[in-house]
Amino acid sequence: MEMIKTAKLTKYYGKARGILDLDLTVEQGEFFGFIGPNGAGKSTTIRTLLGLIAPTSGSARILGKDVTKEKQAVLRHVGYLPSEAVFYRGMKVKDLLKLSADLRKTDCAAEAALLCERLQLDTSRRIEDLSFGNRKKAAIVCALQHRPELLVLDEPTGGLDPLMQKAFFDILRERNKAGATILLSSHVLSEIQRNCTRAAIIRDGRIIACDSVEVLSKTSAKRVTVHGRVDLGSLRGVRDRKGGKDSVSFLYSGDMGSLLGALSAGRVNDLTVTEPDLEEIFLHYYEKEGQGV
Amino acid sequence: MTLVKHELGQGKTSFFIWTFSIGFLLAICVFLFPEMKEQMEDVNDVFASMGSFTQAFGMDRLNFGTLVGFYAVECGNILGLGGAFFACLCGAGILSKEERDKTAEFLLTHPVSRKRIVTEKLAALLLQITAMNMVIYALAVGSIAAVGEEIPWKEINLLHLAYYLLQLQLAGICFGISAFLPKGSAGIGLGIAAMMYFLNLIANIADVAGFLKYITPFGYCEGADIVSTGRLDGGMLAVGAVMGIGGIVAAYLKYTKKDIL
Known part of the structure; x- marks a missing residue:
């Protein structure tokens, strides 16, 4: 079954181009890479999929549901890791994790504890006192703790040290094996090559290549x-x-x-x-x- | 309810600072009254003969030597201006701060509808303003009792009610405007509060600008009018209600469709 399917998805910011006639299909259970330089439209695509911005034309579906009309139902199945992890001031990590779980009306305490232990994240610290990398870990736990069927990761490894990157990708591979679909947006090619089965390359708002990573790597x-x-x-x-x-x-x-x-x-x-x-x-x-x- | 609780937690510090600053200043003024009362008989004439300045603050129609007159003017300036600033800051900030601080990306990728987010944030806003007014009302009445003056219940109630409505109206307007700003700022809120305050002063000074009283909520909060008529001006209140509710409706319409960049 298709996890993500966009058809002629187009987004203009006023007159500025975001993405153009984007056709993207990600099957359920795939570890899918999304590559492109800054400003190519990676974030625009992701933000449209998450319902943060409305498409100018075309459609996007996640698990067969329209991301604009059935946004709430879609977001229930999605975990999102933004490239820049920013949180509310004055909150402790555990308060943030609780807030995220409460907004999803689920109890994720057990899973959160497990993830925090693996990522070595101290939940009693205040978020603004954390380093960039540790804030990223908090964002990772928020994205993963409700065990979503689709994980959308926007340049996830920025700020993480190599050991943590490994721990993080270990978790992602486990989730993927357990059935979760992963959309990994990145401009670090090796990250995509090592982890993804398929990938799409986006440039100037259009997908210019979409194939298995093996085929794409051969030409690289x-x-x-x-x-x-x-x-x-x-x-x-x-x-x-x-x-x-x-x-x-x-x-x-x-x-x-x-x-x-x-x-x-x-x-x-x-x-x-x-x-x-x-x-x-x-x-x-x-x-x-x-x-x- | 999760968001309401979260918002109240986030706004806690600001709420306590504003509430106690306004309450404290108001109480100080009341405590100064007994001493001033003795000197007032001479001063009243002075205050009443400062031309436009007198008119601007309604001191030509209020007797500064009575507690009601004194309180109507002081209350107007402290609770009126302070409350308006707080309401505008909160109203303008509660939606737009998510985009300014980039927390919108976190909040809006949870399975919560935008309508629900606006509703819970609005509820938190109204709760904060209501709580602030209750605390300040209690402090005001308490301090009047403490200086041994008789409490003019009707006037006090009407004055506080008028300023409460003013804050709700301004908060509603700012709430609506903030939904349209890509990155809202505190400046908009403060600007609106200050502008409304000065519009009323102008309306008081110049008769040709009297219509301004319908635009600014300070029009129906005029202490001199409230004390002399013993009621609030229904026409002005109606216009104010339309503006405040209009702001809230605009916020719903815009925010549910807004692109979060």
Whole structure:
């Protein structure tokens, strides 16, 4: 069954573009990634799904229910983790968790205690005294404590240290295994690659690619920078080549073995292989789109 | 009820500060009265002959030497202005603070309808204003009794009722306006309270501006009119009720459809 389905979803802020004719389908039980640069429309899509903003045209459904007309019924099944966790002043963590549970008319005390223990969150502290990372943990517990069927996470790992990121993703994977659908919006590619089964790439308000992460990753190249002298003539899959006198930098999407062969045949003083930044991957997708037209 | 409770908790500090500041100042004034009364016979003439200034505060029609006259003027300035500021600040802030502090994202992603949020916030607003007026009324009556003056029940009741209605009206107007602001601010609330107060002063001074009394709720709170007629002006109250209720209706219509950015 479809957990999320949008059809020609469009949102304009006055004349400014938010999202355009967005068609997105997320099946129940998926761990779905949502990638895009700042301002691409990730947050607009999420905010529309959550009923914070009303679409200009098109429709969005969660569990078959219209997010505008049946908002309350939809939100009952959703847990949302905002990118910026901001809370009321003067409240303790436990008061906040209680407030969130009361607004949902459910008792989540047991689940909350479990989550707080795993994330090492002290519930007797005042929220404004917490560090950014700890506030994020409070937001995570709020999003998870009622065991929602759909989890919407907007850039969730900002502020969390690596250990906590691991604990957090462990919890997410458990929830996913237990049947929860997860929509993870992020611009950290590795996060999506490690965790998601499918992903959509959004740019300038439109979805430009939507496929399994395996397929998307194959096309995502590495940025290779070599100091020294190497002959790249025989290599396939070299793009965006930039070079100085003694160094060369290029995007590589070909076979790793051939690259290593070419490198060992040359004289390499220094070598870095990094994930290309998101911009480069988007460029790649644009090129592909361009060819299709 | 969850939200009402939450709002009362959030507004607690502000409520206590405003209530006790206004109550304390009002009581101080009443305690000063016995001493002033003796000097008043001379002063009354002075107060009554300051031209426009006298008119502005209605001191040409009130006898400053009596407790009722004294209280009507002092009450007008302390409870009137203080209460109006508190009502406007609360009214303008209770909805818009969620967007300003970015807590709206938290609140509105819970399965609670926007209508319910507006209703519970409105209830919390009315409860705070009502509670404040009850405390201040008790302090006022108590301090009059404490200085040994006879309590002019009818006038006191009418004055306090008028200011209570004024606060409700202003809170309603500010509540409505705040729903339309993308990021509301305390400035709007304070501005409206101050503007309404000065509109009434102008209406008192210049006869041609008399119609302003229908716009500002301070029109039906005029101590001199209340004490001399022994009633509140029904016409002004009706206009005020329309404005206050209009604000609340506007808040419902707007907030239930508003984009939360």
